[in-house]
Amino acid sequence: MKNIFSLIAVLFLFSSCGSQNNVVDVKAETTVVSTSISKTGERPKLLVGIVVDQMRYDYLTRFDAKFGEGGFKRMIGEGFNCKNNHFNYVPTYTGPGHASVYTGTTPKYHGIIGNNFYDKENKEMVYCAQDDNVKPVGTEDKAGLMSPNRMQTTTFGDENRLFTQMRGKTIGVSLKDRGAILPAGHTANAAYWFHGKDEGSWITSTFYVNTLPQWVTEFNSSTSAESYLKEWNTLYDISTYTESGSDENNFEGGFKGKEKATFPYDLKVLSKDNRGFDILKATPYGNSLTTDFAMAAIKGENLGADNITDVLAVSFSATDYVGHNFGVNSKEIEDTYIRLDKDLERLFNYLDATVGKGEYTVFLTADHGAVDVPAYLQSVNVPAGYVDNKDRKEKFNTFLIETYGTKDIVENISNHQIFLDRAKVKTLGLNLIDVQNAIAMEQLTYKNVSKVYTANAMSSTSFSTGVEELLQNGFNQKRSGDVILVNDTAFISYGRTGSTHGSGLNYDTHVPLLFFGKGIKHGETFNKTIIPDIAPTMSALLGISFPNGATGQPLGFLID
Incomplete structure (x- = not known):
């Protein structure tokens, strides 16, 4: 009888657990050992x-x-x-x-x-x-203004x-x-x-x-x-x-x-x-x-x-x-x-x-x-390196001036995102989506830029796989930029010593x-x-x- 109840418990576990990404099954090699240490219905104190x-x-x-x-x-x-x-x-x-x-x-x-x-x-x-x-x-320091x-x-x-x-x-x-x-x-x-x-x-x-x-x-x-x-x-x-x-x-x-x-x-x-x-x-x-x-x-x-x-x-x-x-x-x-x-x-x-x-x-x-x-x-022959932000900036400014007559069309560049001055875009009689696309295509030609996506793509297309999905999950329409950049694998904007982070790898x-x-x-x-x-x-x-x-x-x- 004990073995029958154990079998029923196991079948129930395998039929009722998990979401689409977290289904518990034999193929996924999930091991669960029931070791109850609390009474049913009681919550932890802390x-x-x-x-x-x-x-x-x-x-x-x-x-x-x-x-x-x-x-x-x-x-x-x-x-x-x-x-x-x-x-x-x-x-x-x-x-x-x-x-x-x-x-x-x-x-x-x-x-x-x-x-x-x-x-x-x-x-x-x-x-x-x-x-x-x-x-x-x-403290009286501004470190407390949080x-x-x-x-x-x-x-x-x-x-x-x-x-x-x-x-x-x-x-x-x-x-x-x-x-x-x-x-x-x-x-x-x-x-x-x-x-x-x-x-x-x-x-x-x-x-x-x-x-x-x-x-x-x-x-x-x-x-x-x-x-x-x-x-x-x-x-x-x-x-x-x-x-x-x-x-x-x-x-x-x-x-x-x-x-x-x-x-x-x-x-x-x-x-x-x-x-x-x-x-x-x-x-x-x-x-x-x-x-x-x-x-x-x-x-x-x-x-x-x-x-x-x-x-x-x-x-x-x-x-x-x-x-x-x-x-x-x-x-x-x-x-x-x-x-x-x-x-x-x-x-x-x-x-x-x-x-x-x-x-x-x-x-x-x-x-x-x-x-x-x-x-x-690099010392052990794994592809990796450092982004040359100065070179990118010079090339990008040249592109902006030659294409739009001014570099002021860009308001800010931070966190691998380009923010456009949308009022300036409108004043120049330009289409925002066209400008986003043009900048994306330009950035994609730069060294160590792997992928580029526009805010329009993030807002109008539903991605379900790859880095595109990760970027979309991190994209906030009110706060994120107009163009999003992705660097080559293990290429970072950082000093040559120490580690950093931020990618979807x-x-x-x-x-x-x-x-x-x-x-x-x-x-x-x-x-x-x-x-x-x-x-x-x-x-x-x-x-x-x-x-x-x-x-x-x-x-x-x-x-x-």
Whole structure:
């Protein structure tokens, strides 16, 4: 009889799970092991969302031998691993990434089309979390002039607040303001970010509170930040770091005041030439400091202390700073992830002790991946390189003057987009679509430009595959440009040292997606999942409304 019921359960599972992209079947090699750790109908006391900035999926497998049992491996061993998880839009930047994880949709709908982007209405570049109508709290610096006002849809944290009549708390924590603010959403109790320089304090804005809570003030008064201004050497013998390149090479940036980008680094000495406490952001200690503060937030805000679900959004930003500085194949990035694994273990152990093992749920993903340093790829004969923006600009200006008699027809070029002065186009008696098409054809002739698309094409044609689909999912009619450029594979507009991101290629789109804790089954899948699936999945787990602009689908096969 027991075997019959088991068979029925398996048949039910295979007949009822997944969306069109996430169907659970034998062919897709999905493994689900039912390991219920919660009673039916009960919600987790605390839902913790973790975004690791610039984490490629292959870091999970590449550094696996160096990880302990309590961090990444605990999530995989006890939870669910979505091995083929991707961003389904371009551009893959930090602001759009964090917004998409928590809103369950893409820049097409939530409106965060870049970290900085051109405001077509006010004719100026704006920052994704900028808000000049608020005041800083915890500092007098303009670093506190931030809020989620530019994000146009709700997060699952917002929906949880609405569902619980504002009794469920939401707190955002990150070294980066956008990494704390966008995930926390519009109704958050607070979002806190780290202001370095000569202050080394966690700050917020009057969008949330008028004064810092006592626990934040006490944390800022402690020596926590200062304690990390110490030597940064590899956690283990550097000779064992065989998963990364040589310590001394030509592909890393390093710190001012140190001739070579090699271990060890005396952070206290180097901080004088590297913006004081800001140096911590580009070391694994930035993640350790974030962990310290996240645990202080759990205690200070009593998160997970009752049966009304709270949400804690934590973004580990140091990984991104290290990657930009040293590159994805560096000893520094390997050590950073080894140490992040220890910080995750520390956080999970703290959750076990305070909220209770089996009483909280965690997901972990990234806001984007990163490209190998093109100069390194060139050295091993992989096609890659750097875009010559000066040459492009000169050729483009010549084309504009020869074709239209003026270069003023272009208002702005940013984020691989060309914005036209539409009033100027009209004054010259030109057809907007014709101008878009002509510029697109011209740009396509330039070196290392792979593809070019117009706003008209993005608005009038429905794409369902390839980079065209990704571009369309990232295209916001009110905010995006008139012409969109796509560079050749692994060709970037960046310095010759360090890694960057932003494309729709696998090195930027393929990122981890791990779930574990209350309500999560144990298993893994190679089925494709996408970033916008995360928020609807968390909403389904909590039994609340999906974020109001969500386009992703709940991953039902991993919910217990």
